[in-house]
Amino acid sequence: MAKAPQSPFGLFAIDHLLSEEERSIRDVVRSYVDDRIKPEIADWFEAGQIPARELARELGQLGVLGMHLEGYGCAGMSATAYGLACLELEAGDSGLRSLVSVQGSLAMYAIHAFGSSEHKEQWLPQMAAGETIGCFGLTEADFGSNPSGMLTNAKQDGDDWILNGSKMWITNGSVADVAVVWARTDGGIRGFIVPTDTPGFTAREIHRKMSLRASVTSELVFDEVRLPKDAVLPGVASLRGPLSCLNEARFGIAFGTLGAARDCLQTAIDYSLNRIQFDEPIASYQLTQRKLADMALELGKGMLLALHLGRLKDEHLIRPEQISLGKLNNAREALAIARECRGILGGNGITLEYPVIRHMNNLESVFTYEGTNEMHTLVIGEALTGIPAYR
Amino acid sequence: MKIAVCVKQVPDTWAEKRLRESDRRLDRESADGVLNELDEYAVEEALRLVEAHGGEVTIVSMGPERAAESVRKALSMGADAAIHVSDDGLAGSDALATSLVLARALDGRDFDVVIFGSESTDARMSVVPAMVAERLGWAMLTFAQKVDVDGTTVAIERAGDGETVSVRASMPVVLSVVEKINEPRYPSFKGIMAAKKKPVESLDIASLGLDAAAVGASGAWSEVADFAARPAKAAGTVVTDEGDGGAQVASYLVEQKLI
Numbered sequence: 258m259a260k261a262p263q264s265p266f267g268l269f270a271i272d273h274l275l276s277e278e279e280r281s282i283r284d285v286v287r288s289y290v291d292d293r294i295k296p297e298i299a300d301w302f303e304a305g306q307i308p309a310r311e312l313a314r315e316l317g318q319l320g321v322l323g324m325h326l327e328g329y330g331c332a333g334m335s336a337t338a339y340g341l342a343c344l345e346l347e348a349g350d351s352g353l354r355s356l357v358s359v360q361g362s363l364a365m366y367a368i369h370a371f372g373s374s375e376h377k378e379q380w381l382p383q384m385a386a387g388e389t390i391g392c393f394g395l396t397e398a399d400f401g402s403n404p405s406g407m408l409t410n411a412k413q414d415g416d417d418w419i420l421n422g423s424k425m426w427i428t429n430g431s432v433a434d435v436a437v438v439w440a441r442t443d444g445g446i447r448g449f450i451v452p453t454d455t456p457g458f459t460a461r462e463i464h465r466k467m468s469l470r471a472s473v474t475s476e477l478v479f480d481e482v483r484l485p486k487d488a489v490l491p492g493v494a495s496l497r498g499p500l501s502c503l504n505e506a507r508f509g510i511a512f513g514t515l516g517a518a519r520d521c522l523q524t525a526i527d528y529s530l531n532r533i534q535f536d537e538p539i540a541s542y543q544l545t546q547r548k549l550a551d552m553a554l555e556l557g558k559g560m561l562l563a564l565h566l567g568r569l570k571d572e573h574l575i576r577p578e579q580i581s582l583g584k585l586n587n588a589r590e591a592l593a594i595a596r597e598c599r600g601i602l603g604g605n606g607i608t609l610e611y612p613v614i615r616h617m618n619n620l621e622s623v624f625t626y627e628g629t630n631e632m633h634t635l636v637i638g639e640a641l642t643g644i645p646a647y648r
Numbered sequence: 649m650k651i652a653v654c655v656k657q658v659p660d661t662w663a664e665k666r667l668r669e670s671d672r673r674l675d676r677e678s679a680d681g682v683l684n685e686l687d688e689y690a691v692e693e694a695l696r697l698v699e700a701h702g703g704e705v706t707i708v709s710m711g712p713e714r715a716a717e718s719v720r721k722a723l724s725m726g727a728d729a730a731i732h733v734s735d736d737g738l739a740g741s742d743a744l745a746t747s748l749v750l751a752r753a754l755d756g757r758d759f760d761v762v763i764f765g766s767e768s769t770d771a772r773m774s775v776v777p778a779m780v781a782e783r784l785g786w787a788m789l790t791f792a793q794k795v796d797v798d799g800t801t802v803a804i805e806r807a808g809d810g811e812t813v814s815v816r817a818s819m820p821v822v823l824s825v826v827e828k829i830n831e832p833r834y835p836s837f838k839g840i841m842a843a844k845k846k847p848v849e850s851l852d853i854a855s856l857g858l859d860a861a862a863v864g865a866s867g868a869w870s871e872v873a874d875f876a877a878r879p880a881k882a883a884g885t886v887v888t889d890e891g892d893g894g895a896q897v898a899s900y901l902v903e904q905k906l907i
Contacts, residue, residue: 261664278840319836321837
C-alpha cells in the first residue's frame with residue numbers, strides 16, 4: 258500500500274535545522290506568497306507588468322525590505338532568516354525576489370554600509386517601509402563581468418558633481434525613486450545617490466524579455482546629471498563598494514533559487530501522482546521516480562549548503578568565494594531541476610497554468626545575473642589554485 | 649478594555665487528518681500544528697478594538713506543549729501577553745471539559761471581552777464559546793460579522809438566512825466571530841522578534857484548582873465508539889448529449905433536490 262508522500266525538504270528534515278523564529282519568518286513569507294502572489298503571478302508574467310509600488314508597500318509592512326540590516330526602521334534579522342525569506346519569495350517568482358534583493362541587498366545595503374548618517378536617516382526608513390523604491394547601477398552594456406572597465410563617470414564642477422554615462426539591466430530602474438549609481442571619478446570608483454527626478458536622468462524599460470517578465474528591467478541614462486557634493490557615498494572609493502553589495506545579493510540568491518526549484522519539484526511530484534498514462538500514474542514508473550529522486554537530492558544538498566553559508570554569515574565568517582559556491586551551485590541546479598520538471602509535465606509544462614516554465618525561464622536570468630556561472634566558477638578555481646584565470 | 653482571545657492549535661487545515669486506531673482520537677503528530685484559521689480573525693478583531701479604544705489583548709489557549717508555537721504566532725500578530733494551559737491530564741477533553749478549563753482560566757481576571765473564532769477546523773462544533781459564556785454567567789454574542797464597542801456596550805451583527813440581526817449586550821461579554829469580519833494581518837518580522845519577549849503564563853490542572861476527573865478523557869461526556877474511512881468515490885454518471893443533455897442534467901439536479 259502507498260505511504261503518504263513526504264516533501265523534499267521534509268525528507269531532509271530541514272526544519273530540524275531551523276529555529277522557531279526562523280520557521281515563523283518562513284511561514285509568514287510563505288503565506289504572503291500563497292495568498293497574494295501565486296493567484297496573480299501568471300497574469301503578471303504574461304502581461305509583463307507588476308504592481309511594483311503596491312508590492313513594495315506590502316513587503317515593507319511585513320518587514321522584508323532590508324530585513325537583515327540594523328536600525329533605521331529595518332528589522333535586524335539574521336542572514337539565515339533573510340535567506341529563508343528569499344527562498345519563499347522566489348517560490349512565488351524570481352522577479353519578486355529580485356525586487357526585494359535589489360531594494361534590500363543592493364540599494365539599501367550600499368547606503369547602510371557606505372552612506373553618511375544623513376544618507377541613512379534620509380533614505381533607509383522609507384525604503385524599509387517600501388514607500389521609496391531603490392535601484393542599483395553597476396553593470397553597463399559593455400561591462401558586465403568586468404565592471405572595472407565602466408565608462409560612466411562623475412566629474413567635480415565647483416561643489417557639485419556632473420554624472421554622465423549609462424547603466425544596463427537595472428532591476429526596478431523605471432519604478433525607482435532613487436538610484437545608487439557607481440561611477441568612475443578622479444578619486445576611484447565612487448557611489449552616488451541619485452534621486453530619479455534629477456534633471457538629465459532617464460530610465461528606459463527593457464521590453465521583449467522572455468524571462469523575469471514579472472520584474473521591471475531598465476536602462477539608466479545620465480546626461481549631465483548635476484548632483485550636490487553630498488550625493489557621494491563617503492564610505493568607499495573602489496570596486497570593493499559595489500562588490501560587497503553584490504555579495505549580499507548573491508547570498509540571497511543561493512537561497513532564493515531553491516524556492517523556485519522547490520516549487521517546480523513539488524508541482525512535478527503532484528502532477529506525476531495524478532497524471533495517468535498506460536493506466537498508472539506516471540509517478541509509479543521507475544524513470545519518473547529516478548528523476549524525482551535525483552532532483553530531491555540536489556534540492557536538499559543545495560539547501561544544506563545554503564544553510565551552512567547562512568550560519569557562517571551570521572558568525573561573520575563567510576568569505577566571498579564561499580558565496581560563489583552557493584550562487585554557482587544553487588542557480589545551476591535549480592535551472593536543471595526546472596528543466597527536468599518541465600519534461601515531467603509534458604505538454605502541460607509549457608503553459609502558465611503551471612509555474613514550471615515560468616520558473617525555468619526566470620532562472621535563465623538568475624543563472625547569469627549577479628555573477629555569471631563562468632565568473633563564479635573562476636572565483637572557485639582561483640580559490641583552489643591561487644591563480645586568477647579571468648584576468 | 650481588557651480583551652482575551654481564546655485560540656486553539658489544530659492540525660494543518662490542508663493536511664490529511666487521521667484517527668488513531670488505539671484510542672480513536674485524532675493523530676495530532678501526523679500533521680503540522682497551526683493556529684486555527686478562524687482564531688486569527690478573533691485575534692485581528694481584538695487588536696483592532698484595542699487600537700481604536702485602547703487596552704490590551706491576552707491570548708488564552710489550552711493545548712499540549714507544541715501549542716506554544718500557535719500562542720507565539722498570535723503574540724507575533726500583536727497581542728500583549730498569553731496564558732497557556734497545558735497538562736497531560738487534559739488530553740481527550742471534550743467540549744464541556746474544554747469550556748470548564750477555559751472558563752476557569754478566564755475567570756477573575758477582569759476581562760471585559762472574550763473573543764473566539766466561531767469554530768475550529770478540526771472539531772467544528774462551535775459550542776465552546778457558548779459553553780464558556782454560560783459557565784462565566786456572561787452575555788454571549790455569537791457568529792459576529794461586525795463588532796462595535798461604545799462605552800461598556802458591545803454590539804454585533806450576525807448574518808441570518810434571510811436577514812441580518814443586530815444584537816447588543818453589556819460587558820463582560822463572550823463573542824465568537826466569523827471570517828467575514830476582517831482580514832487578519834500577517835505577523836510582521838518585528839512582531840515575531842517582539843513575541844519572544846512577551847509574558848506567557850503557564851497553567852495546569854492543579855494550578856487552576858480543577859478536579860482531574862472532570863477533564864481529559866475521564867471527564868468526557870461522550871466518546872468516539874467507532875470510525876470508518878470514507879468510502880471511495882463511486883464512478884460518476886455520464887450523460888451523452890443527444891440534443892437533450894441540458895434537460896437530463898436539470899432532471900438529475902431536481903432528483904438530487906439540488907435545484
